[in-house]
Amino acid sequence: MDAGDITVIRQAAGMQALSRGWHSEGLAVGLVPTMGALHKGHLDLVVEARRQCDRVVVSIFVNPTQFGPSEDFSRYPRDLEGDLAKLADIGVDAVFFPNPGEMYPSGFQTRVELTRLPAHLCGLTRLNHFAGVAQVVLKLFNICKPDVAVFGQKDFQQVRVIEQMVADLNLDIRIVRHPIVREPDGLAMSSRNVYLTREQREAATVINRTLVDSEAWIREGEHQPAAIVKRAGQQIREAGGEVEYFNVCDPVTLDDLNRIGAESTQVLLVTAVRFGATRLIDNRLVDCVWAPQPM
Ligand code: PAF
Numbered sequence: 001m002d003a004g005d006i007t008v009i010r011q012a013a014g015m016q017a018l019s020r021g022w023h024s025e026g027l028a029v030g031l032v033p034t035m036g037a038l039h040k041g042h043l044d045l046v047v048e049a050r051r052q053c054d055r056v057v058v059s060i061f062v063n064p065t066q067f068g069p070s071e072d073f074s075r076y077p078r079d080l081e082g083d084l085a086k087l088a089d090i091g092v093d094a095v096f097f098p099n100p101g102e103m104y105p106s107g108f109q110t111r112v113e114l115t116r117l118p119a120h121l122c123g124l125t126r127l128n129h130f131a132g133v134a135q136v137v138l139k140l141f142n143i144c145k146p147d148v149a150v151f152g153q154k155d156f157q158q159v160r161v162i163e164q165m166v167a168d169l170n171l172d173i174r175i176v177r178h179p180i181v182r183e184p185d186g187l188a189m190s191s192r193n194v195y196l197t198r199e200q201r202e203a204a205t206v207i208n209r210t211l212v213d214s215e216a217w218i219r220e221g222e223h224q225p226a227a228i229v230k231r232a233g234q235q236i237r238e239a240g241g242e243v244e245y246f247n248v249c250d251p252v253t254l255d256d257l258n259r260i261g262a263e264s265t266q267v268l269l270v271t272a273v274r275f276g277a278t279r280l281i282d283n284r285l286v287d288c289v290w291a292p293q294p295m
Contacts, residue, residue, distance in 0.1 A: 006087055007094045012103075012143045015096045019057070019145035027054035031146035033137060036060040037077035038086050041181035041189035045150045046090055048178050057144045058087055059096040061103065066132030077191055096144055103139060112138050114161055114168075120254040121157050121245060121270060122281065130161050137162055141173055150176045154188045156270055156283045157254060180282070182208065188282045200275035206239035207273055210246075211284040214269050218286060223260040228269070236273055244272040244279065251285055261288040 009015045022029050030053030032045045042058075049056045060083060067073035080097065087095060111131055117123070118130035141149065151159045163175050181189045186208035187201070196204060210232045217228055225248035232246045249256050251268040260267050270283040 006084055006092050008084070009094055009096050010098055010102065012098065015057070015094070015143050016145065018094060019055075022055045023145065028147045029053055029145060030056045031140065031144045031149045032056070032058045033140050033149065033151070034058060034060055035062045035076065035191065036083050037079055037191035037194075038083045039189050039191060039193075041152055041154070043086060043090055044181050045152055045178050046087065046092060048176060049148065049150045050091060052148050052150075052176065053146075055093045056091075057094045057096055057146065058092050059098075059140050059144060061096075061098055061136065061140075063103070063132060063136040064100055065104070065135055066129050068126060068129065071126070072192075072195075077194055096140070103136065111135060112165065114164055117157065117161050117164055117254055120249070121247060122272060123157070125244060125272075130158070133158055134161055134165050138165065138169075138171075141171060146173055148174045148176055150178055152180065153177045153285075154180045154190065154282065156251075156268065156285075160252070160254060186212075188280070190280060192278055192280065195278040196275060200240075200278065203240045204273075204275055204280060206236050206241060207271060207280060207282045208284075210235045211269050211271070211282060214248075215284060215286045218260055218267070218288065223262075225257050225260060228260075232269075232271070236271070241273040241275055244274060246271040265289045 019029055030049030032049050034042050046056060046058060062076050062078065064073055112134040113131045114134060123130055151162060153159060159177055166173055166175055183189060185205045187204050214228050214232050217231065222228060228248050229246050233243045236243050247256060247270050248260060249268050249270060250264050251266050257263055257267060265288060267286045267288050268283055269286060272279060272281045
């Protein structure tokens with residue numbers, strides 16, 4: 001099926017053949033895996049893939065195995081036509097749009113699990129989420145055969161899981177992290193922002209504001225993670241957000257830090273906040289080489 005100039009492929013074998021053809025011509029293939037409901041954040045990932053590769057594939061698949069039983073799988077926004085129109089505007093060579101039966105035919109039984117990274121942050125409440133992400137991303141890699149895959153840094157833990165899987169399994173794919181794309185008022189772009197009421201949408205700007213303020217508190221000399229977590233939590237709650245977590249952690253292992261600047265040269269401030277039923281995540285990577293520690 002062709003939507004404008006974009007080839008939409010629903011079968012894994014067809015996608016593999018197309019990518020194999022490109023590779024045989026010596027072309028570099030970039031992949032942007034998505035669950036659709038595309039916004040500017042996704043489109044920036046596509047532009048980055050386009051910048052680095054000769055051919056760009058976007059996958060659109062709302063992956064059931066990464067949603068918990070009480071999560072938003074069935075109501076997750078879906079808009080293939082709108083997505084294809086947006087992708088046609090920026091130039092994508094193929095969209096891989098499989099149905100669940102193509103990805104998980106009857107008899108499917110393979111899991112892909114990491115042992116440590118998912119035991120932090122979102123993994124504590126979204127049980128099995130990262131096993132589902134690793135499973136589908138590994139399948140998408142094997143189907144689309146990219147040289148480069150681009151992921152947004154808003155889902156920081158997801159990117160770390162994928163980077164670790166690629167390293168652990170010697171996958172010959174370069175993972176590119178793309179900076180968080182924000183609305184003009186600072187809210188990180190997310191397909192889930194559409195769930196917010198007008199009041200919640202306004203209040204949710206506290207998330208980025210608090211991450212920025214937390215960096216300022218660190219720069220002003222606060223090196224105790226517990227103090228940052230307490231102050232940040234208070235600020236978010238005062239604006240009406242329910243804080244699931246706000247952590248100050250090592251950006252590689254995602255382990256909590258005992259003291260800022262002592263264990264690593266970068267600190268990850270990372271949070272999950274609910275406004276009503278909507279759960280938003282965001283983060284900020286802070287360089288702390290400027291923070292000399294007492295000998
Ligand atoms: O970030 C997402 O949209 C999804 O988790 C991904 C990477 C496409 C896997 O389903």
